[in-house]
Amino acid sequence: MKKKLLLCCAVIVATALALAGLVPLTAQKKDAAKPLITVLNPAIESKMVDRIPLSPRLDTLDGKTIYLVDINWGGPDAAYSVFEEIKAWFAQNNPSVNIVIKRKAGMYTMDDPALWKEIKEKGGDAALIGISG
Amino acid sequence: MGIPTVGAAGANVVNYARGYDFEYTNGMPIRYVGFPFPVAGQPKSVHHSYVFERNDVVTDKPMMQAIIEAFTAPLTDKEKISGRPPEAKVEPRLLQPMTEDQVQQFFKDNDWTDYNPIIPPTEERVAAMLKGTSLPADKEVKKLNWPGGDRSMTVEKVAVCAVMAGAKPEMFPLILATSMSVPFGNSTSSMANMILVNGPVRNEVKMNSKGNVMGPHNEVNAVLGRTFTLLSKTAGNLHAGKTTFSALGSNIQYNNLTIAENEEDLPAGWEPTHVLKGFKATDSVVTVGTGWTYISSVGEVQRQYPPQFLIRDYMRSLTGMGATVIVTPEVAALLHDAPNSFATKRDLSRWLAENVQKTVSSYWGNGVVSTMNASLAIQGMEPLASQYKLIETNPEELIKPFQAGQVNIVVTGKGQTTWFVTDFGVGRGTKVDDYK
Structure with missing residues (x-):
């Protein structure tokens, strides 16, 4: 119970410091603070070829x-x-x-x-x- | 043929044959049996065990049971399909917005890099790169159909990889010309490429042709080779385990042995490589060769043993499929001047072709030579036919594996009497000015 209380206090203090600008927000939301960039795709579409069915199979190999x-x-x-x-x-x-x-x-x-x-x-x-x- | 046909492959390529090759090259869901690896060159006793005792690697059934079933099991619905295939994965021009860290990871996750960080190809950077050429962004530079897929490589796609590799717009025409030879060599062996640049462009873009030329000491040499690799993996769609099968691969594929010839320090009568291939001296030309190996002289030339003798000795270890000897201007001068007196590169090529010898068994004992040349020998092509017959009658006889036209001489670097012998062939060159 005591530990939970201490943890709760720590979160409140950290949030207050962050809002006051004393702790960089980037430390809390590292990725979200970074700018997004749009890049071109280097990959090129590969085209599949037309399907060709297999020849029918043999019933048996005997005598073949x-x-x-x-x-x-x-x-x-x-x-x-x-x-x-x-x-x-x-x-x-x-x-x-x-x-x-x-x-x-x-x-x-x-x-x-x-x-x-x-x-x-x-x-x-x-x-x-x-x-x- | 219209009759039941079954493919047989080693375990190392059977997945490619049944997957990518089916979807993008032949379209027929060929039934394969997979033999344990290795198959080629194994003794009859091993082949006996594969057939009589081992399992097919595709079905895990006894090999002969698998072969019989491949001929007799009724076709599945999938094997009866004909006509248009499912639509391939669409590749959008732009990727979804990401942070730069995410871009780095995303490109690695897709195997689009050489696993060194890339420059993110933003629209702004790619547009700047495109200013290096007058060609329109949507112009197709090359249709890439190896290993299947019929991919259209445009000027813009080349620009994307040029940005990723760290290139500047003034390098772009040279990069475009080099992209004509994408992708890099791909086989079960450790195939690789050599990029050789000749003509005024070497100095215009500030390539290094005069010292430590094969080391990581010049931006353009580094970036040009790297772009070739990135294009091979993206436009070329070469990915380990999917479309490439080499066990060892090649470290050369990081930079593709990118060099510029030191034309300024050629001995009199020794012409630049592109001139020997029919171009004018004032043409800027990039030539891409394919090979596997390069061997350093290690030390400098010694007085008691002229350089052509040691070059000859080292060349005996090459396959005989092709050769490029890379020498410094100092070695070129020793070869050119008396008493060696090779007045031209061709004189040296002829001497090496005449004097490099190896045994019949050593020549035909190489898998690539046997794969490429033995069928020609059986068809009667000389001198291969006569050399092939010697396997049975005199395997220790010495033969000359090279023709003079296969032995290229390139002069680069400066400051020592060192050299390399390589087995890189020199292909047809591409004029850089056509891409300005």
């Missing part, structure tokens, strides 16, 4: 031909054996799946329309493309 396409990230041999391991997995676990491994022409950022055409014309049912990173 899957192309594994190496995009050459890190060089032609950097990740190629990942695709060989995937092929080995299918050979062990679902030999009805026909796996075809291809290297994309050019470096990873370049398009390869000839390969996409080849996959379509040779009856590719699906494709795994990678591996970046």
Whole structure:
């Protein structure tokens, strides 16, 4: 009770001093006393691209031909054996799946329309493309 | 292709591929499987474990289960959407009023700074900056579409970053010309940039080209490099973890190796870099190069070992993708005069291309070289094709990784016989007067 009374007195005294100009108001309302400024926004709107739906999925991989396409990230041999391991997995676990491994022409950022055409014309049912990173 | 396609990426970039790249670049919600990192260059045993034993980092399911499901699980409603995307976040020209402290914090919270304090870009300050050019504020300087987003960088947006960096209006044409090369290099490696200024503008804006030129000792060198960084982060929209993926990054991105050539102290017959690129000596030109590394000579040239020999030795550690050798006028004079007698910069470039050698395995052992050049080698491009075949037959054979045209010589600084070798390529220059 005594502590509460002392605290109350201290607040009254501080307020009186502030009103009398003896304690800077900025000490009580630090931010509110600072002037506001308006600045320009450095960011620029990014535009989203049109949405393209995915191709319908397969019911099953049984009997299907899957192309594994190496995009050459890190060089032609950097990740190629990942695709060989995937092929080995299918050979062990679902030999009805026909796996075809291809290297994309050019470096990873370049398009390869000839390969996409080849996959379509040779009856590719699906494709795994990678591996970046 | 019209058939089910699945992307495969390492854990370090799969979130970017499924997020920002989807929204702003390709628009297709491609299903990805994420391999543990690292993938590239790992032995077959590691790749075996990724496929047979490890989980997909996207779904946390066994890798092959994830791959099969990516091909066979029916499409979700989100994966069937076509046409116009949701509207992107609107960026108002003016931000809400704030105290200066709040501005500093707000800009940091949005990753718009280099985490040093900025000058708040008030309308008054930006208007003053715009007086440095005759170009209208709403003129588009460049359309930025890397890493996607199709952002229109206007003269005013460049002025905002110039103010933030502490620039003065008289520097603004140079800053505008430099902004043509925004954003800075961005890859999983520690890519960076070099800003090289040539011509009368160096002296007009009082750049330092004559002493301690690569240190923090000149306002314009500092501010020009900093503006490039701020523009790369704001207009370029490059933010760690969202649109950049480098593990180490680069300290060079704070100032982008901003230098001005000391054209006044070039030896006779050695032309300024912009002249060698086809500009007139009286043109003011800024040239931005991309690279990763610079290595100091550390000490000064010693009598028993001519500078070109030590430069050659240091260049062996570069990838061979490009080089810029930065020398003081004193080193240039030693190289120019008898007995070394390189009458022109091109003579020195040719000598270095002819004499820098590294082993086949060292050359192709670099991930960037393999990523960029191996596919060209496989397609039969010489000399890469012949060099690539040596990986199997003679990996310790020495090859010449540089062409003379890839080796640039820049003279700057003054007062010692020191130099740097760097792997920065020198791109096409931009005339500053076009932005006055």
